[in-house]
Each structure stands twice: as structure tokens, then as C-alpha cells.
Amino acid sequence: MKRFAFDFENELINLESEIDRLKSIKQLSKEDSRKLEELEKIYSEVYRKTYSNLTPWNRVQLARHPYRPTSLFYINRLFKGLQEIKADRRYPDDLSLVCFIGEYKGKKTAIAGIEKGADSRERQKRRFGMPLPEGYYKFIRLLEIAEQLKIPVITFVDTPGAYPGIEAEEKGQALAIARSIQKMLFVKVPTVSFVIGEGGSGGAIALACADRIYVLENAYYSVISPEGCASILFHDEKRAPEAAELLKLTADDLFKLKLIHGIVKEPLGSAYRHPEETLRNIDKTLENALQEISSKDVEQLLKERHQFFINIDRNINNLVK
Secondary structure, eight states, X not given: OOOOOOGGGHHHHHHHHHHHHHHTOSSOOHHHHHHHHHHHHHHHHHHHHHHHSOOHHHHHHHHTOTTSOOHHHHHHHHOEEEEEEOOOTTSOOOTTEEEEEEEETTEEEEEEEEOOOSSHHHHHHTGGGOOOHHHHHHHHHHHHHHHHHTOOEEEEEEESSSOOSHHHHHTTHHHHHXXXXXXXHHOSSOEEEEEEEEEEHHHHHTTTOOSEEEEETTOEEESSOHHHHHHHHTSOGGXXXXXXXXXXXXXXXXXXXXXXXXXXOOOTTOTXXXXXXXXXXXXXXXXXXXXXXXXXXXXXXXXXXXXXXXHHHHHHHHHHO
């Protein structure tokens, strides 16, 4: 079966196909056995080189990989007793943004995630993880419930951006995002956000104005996509790899710029090859974050949250100067 691969993975995928072919042979000749052994050694070296020298554009590609674990993968494994929160009666339910009340380590928790879908049919239903205004209003409702119950909020972000269609604009997309950001900034409970894939513009920020913001090693978080940036700056979308360098959108860059609180490591080969290990890394990070912030009183929590975002503004202004 032909595997999906980006250009920088082609050599690796070709080696995997040949190794699988040889392994499928019931009785290998001595020559094929030697060939298999040699290919496996070559494969190990190519694998290491491929994923140890990733460019920002390579990381953007991995963030978009169709086999990369989605929000529901992590939500269904990290939390127990999930009860889904649906839209109110004003709008139909937005499947691209899912909300739950569940338990984490025995404690009640509110959970939200932007969900792309695990296959092509589901991705179409969920608009490839691009929420409509009703999705953001559903999330605001979840934040209000969390405040009433005095429980922490955990969010998972994976979106190229909020849905850009006429339908969304007619319903007030910008206002919905602004209200979501406002509510996250002032919600009186601990909040933790993970950017697990794409973190595109305001559509991502709406779920990521948290007390602790973490970005997976091969995810990205940016005000604009590399393609969009390349179209504006260079009038050439093909220069997206160059734009990805300029945007400083990788987890390493974001952490150095103090735009996030930490990086969640991915195993060599990225989350799509090692989802369970990535899950364990998120679990450990989340547990530590909640232990750190849950002991703070509301006044201190809000003060530190607001100060973090004020500092971002100052840091950016200093960079511009």
C-alpha cells in the first residue's frame, strides 16, 4: 500500500516499502536476507537524519500530516466519563469544535478541542477543523459551566484558522472569536492549552489564551499560514518554505520569544509515527501544569495570566524597535 509522504520523507517511505516487501516473503533466500539486513541498517540512519534536521517548513508539513493524532485521540485517552456539551438551540452543533465535561486523574474537568477528523469523510463534516461562530459560542458556554463548577479547562488546538466562508461572516465570525478570547482571558478557573498540530491565527488564539500554553515539537502557532505570508510578501505562494523561516512559528522559536510556556517533545519521527508516546508526554505535561496552577487563588491566577499577555505585547514591540 502506498504510504502518504511529504517530499522530505520520500527516501524513507521507499525504504519502508521495500523492507515490508521483503518481510512479506515467507522464505527469504540468502541474498534477500542479506539485502533486508542491509536495508534495515540504511533505514535506521536515514530515519535519524530525516527527522533530526527538520526545517520550519518540514515542521509545518508534519503539523498537517493526515495521520497526525487529532484532538479527539488525546481527549478520549486522557479523560474519563466524558459528557459532550452540544450547541444551544440558537444554532446547529458545530462538529469542528468539540466540548466535554470529564475527569482527569479523578478530578472533574472541562475539555475542548478543535477537531479536524480522522478520515476524509469526517474531515469534510468537520470542515477540516475550521470552526464557525457557533463553535466558539459553544466553547464560551463550556467556560461558563466550568466557572459554575469551579473546574479547570483544558483545550486542544489544531486548526488552519476559523472558517472563512460567507456563512461564518454573516453570523459574526470576528465577534465570536473576540468574545471567546475575552472569556478565556477572564475565566476564573485554571486553564491549560495545547497546540497539537496547526495553530492558525485568531481561530487558534480563541482557545489558547490560557494560564499555560504548550506547543508540540512539530506543531506550529502563527498569525498567518506560510502560504498566506508568502502570497502577501512575495506574491508567490511557492515561497512558503521561506516564509515559514521568517514567521518564527516553530515551538522552539515561540518558546525563545516567550510566546508560550513550554514545548511538548515528540519522539523522533513525530507524533504521527508515535502517537502513544506523544500522548504520554502530553499527559505528564498536563499533570504538572495543573499541579502548578490549581493551588493559586483566582486573583493571582488572573493577574499572572494577564501579565503574561501584556509581556508578549512588550516583547513584540521591543523586537520591532
